Amino acid sequence: MFVDLTPFDETILGTHTPDPLRFAFPPKKHAHAATHQMPLPLEQGIAGVTTQLLSPPVQSGPRCLYIHVPFCRVRCTYCHFFQHAASRTLIDSYFAALLKELGMKAAMPWTQAQPFEAVYVGGGTPTALSAAQLQQLGQEIRRQFWLTPDCEITLEGRINGFDDNAFEHSLAGGFNRFSFGVQSFNTQVRRAAKRLDDGDTVRERIHALSARQEATIVVDLLYGLPYQTAEIFAQDVADYLQTGANGIDLYQLVVAPNTPMLRMVEQGKMPPPATTAEKASLFAQGVSLMDQHDCRRLSVNHWARDQREQSRYNRLAKHGADILPLGCGAGGSIDGVGIMQHRDLATYLDAMQTNTMPIARVVAAVEHRRVYDAIKAGLDMGVLHADTLPPWQGMSVFQYLSPLFAVWQQHGLVTLCENKLQLTLAGQFWSVTLAQACIHVLQSL
Ligand SMILES: C[S@@+](CC[C@H](N)C(=O)[O-])C[C@H]1O[C@@H](n2cnc3c(N)ncnc32)[C@H](O)[C@@H]1O
Ligand code: SF4
Structure with a gap:
């Protein structure tokens, strides 16, 4: 047929x-x-997920943990992931609630039945946690969850404010992979996107962290940002190579409605981002530069310089592995049932206070x-x-x-x-x- x-x-x-x-x-x-997934009536969905977690898994397959930290110091002009402005008090109360959720989920029979192959602490900006919190989070993950001996434990974030002390505490907590959003090393592009540091600061810092060879260092670059010409993008890629980082993601800029960038373009405050055709040319340029430098292709938009970078979480997530979500705004899925946790911070904190599942939406497994x-x-x-x-x-x-x-x-x-x-x-x-x-x-x- x-x-x-x-x-x-x-x-x-x-x-x-x-x-x-x-x-x-x-x-x-x-x-x-x-x-296309069908949302379940919420009570029924939560009851179903609770039942899943209270029993050993129906099928054994690879599994990952995803932990979300929904704070950023400033909203970048292009970003549709931004949730909450960071403040020490908010982060501290969130961290306490997150540890509570970790304890609650770690104790469940589904969680205890099999080891996790990859953990991803993503955001927002998880590097907005204090050094002590980063260490504690890593330690609690390793203490409470059964992880494979070579489990990839990624901390996502940004260079801004991530000093040696924070790096060392993260390593002590057990993080072995760091994914830094750089977006562009060009200072004009960065300023227009409301990135906080200048290009030199970011480049030198990534270089210093990579040179220590104590963890896998991965960089995200965007292509198609305002002011980011083909020459600037080629220099972005060259700068990445010069930092010595182990891997790179090249993401085309997706401009969602209601992002600050669109308003600024409409008001004539910055030139428009690249068109799709222009982004296609930048993609071709990126692929060619990666080839020229013998970078190993891990996916259509991800490359490694060496064997150190495996990108295990991303690979497993793309292959439909189970993902146990933790934290405000985290998403995951178990046996194909999609789980989206509360994005609203007050609602999440309230759920944790009352020991209830912080779930906002459950969607049925797709046939x-x-x-x-x-x-x-x-x-x-x-x-x-x-x-x-x-x-x-x-x-x-x-x-x-x-x-x-x-x-x-x-x-x-x-x-x-x-x-x-x-x-x-x-x-x-x-x-x-x-x-x-x-x-x-x-x-x-
Ligand atoms: C959720 S962000 C977290 C990283 C970190 N907060 C930072 O700012 O560097 C993860 C990655 O998503 C990508 N991203 C964010 N907004 C995007 C957009 N509008 N289009 C494509 N990728 C985007 C960026 O490359 C970013 O590094
Ligand atoms: S790119 Fe990163 S720091 Fe900027 S708003 Fe998005 S999640 Fe926050």
Whole structure:
């Protein structure tokens, strides 16, 4: 059985254009491919998650912890992750509540049944915690949760305020990977984005931390920010290489509605961010620079300089591993059931005070989620192998979708061998759109 492509337009099929890298699809709206998930009535959802956590896992598979720290000193102009302005008092009361949640979740039978392979403390800006809190958080994670011996324990954050004392306390707590949002090393680009430090400060600090070789250091760069020309982006990548950091993420700027940047552009206070076509050119430039410097590709937008960087959490999360969420605004999923914790700080703190699950939303597991996860993971790696896709109602999903793949091949997005779909450079740029298109086609089956 093969998909009938008649009902689908160019948002699924792509456009036949001499320049698919820049013009194959309308602009990308999301950073990740989403599946349509059905929210459950909240009480029923919370009861279901509680039951899951009070029993050993139904299936054993890889699992991760995600812990969210929802504070930032300042809101960056482009960011849609910002939740709360940091203040010492707020952070201290949050930290106490977070430790309480850690204790509550760590004691549950589901949690105790199997070791976690990766822990990610993300934000917001987890490096806004004090040095002592960072050490305590790491120690509590390792004391209360069963972790694999080589568990990757990442602290996300920024260079601003993260001094040697904070780094040493984090290491003492057991963090072994640090992911720093840099976005750009160029001071003009950084100032316009409301980043706090100048480029030299950030570059020197990343260099100093990497030179210590005591943990994996990873840098996030954005491309497409206002003032970030192709020359500046090339210099950003060169600066990353010069810092000696172990890995890099190159993310295209996604401009969500209501971000401060859009208002500032409308008011004429800064030039607009790059168009999708311009971002596609920057992506191609980034890929080429990574190739020239023999960086190892871990996914369409992530590279490692050496064996130290594994990016295990990101890989497992993309492959549909269970993720136990902790903290205000954290998201996760268990057996495909999506869990979103309260984003509102007062509501989260209140839930912790009353010993209730701080859950705001639960979505039902999607049928065939293993197929969707395999598609998302494969396309994120730049290659989809037929034998990694679980069967769907007894048929091969790869074969079913092959007419779609053939159209994409004509459009310059993929090369199709018998059992393998390899993304071209253009396909890599549009990988999220391609994953969404596959899922859309399968869901309309
Ligand atoms: C949630 S942030 C946390 C990092 C840290 N707070 C910082 O500012 O450096 C993680 C990463 O998301 C990326 N990010 C934030 N806003 C983005 C946007 N509008 N489009 C694409 N990526 C974005 C940035 O590269 C950032 O480093
Ligand atoms: S980029 Fe980081 S520091 Fe800036 S607002 Fe977003 S989460 Fe906060």
